[in-house]
Amino acid sequence: MSKSFFSLIVFSFFVMSCGSDDLCTTEMVVGTYVGSSQCNDPSSEGPTSIVVTQSGTNLILTDQDGFEYELAFDGCNNDIPNTSINIFGIDISYSGEVTFDGETIELIIDVAAGALGNENCTFIGSRRM
Secondary structure (H helix, E strand, O other), X not given: OHHHHHHHHHHHHHHHHOOHHHHOOHHHHOEEXXXXXXXXXXXXXXXXXXXXXXXXXXXXXXXXXXXXXXXXXXXXXXXXXXXXXXXXXXXXXXXXXXXXXXXXXXXXXXXXXXXXXXXEEEEEEEEEO
């Protein structure tokens, strides 16, 4: 009896330790998400919509202004790699993370714009069918 009980506990622990990260597929996350952003600078506006598309093994997230974030898709939790761009002579770098949870997306973006300062915005949106 104790051997069976021990086996049941070990099996239960094994099942519970399996993360939900493997439950996200590109087919499940591709789509349009609508929501709102909260930024550390109240005068800033973050994304209000994100369109997620697939490009090979990568995902491309495009906000309502046409700005794109590309990342290697790796399940439900993904990192946006540090990327640098130059706009009108200003070096801007950004990075972030994206979490998919069912029909919800959470996008956290950190932007560093040299003398213009740093900004952090969090977008939470729901997928529209």
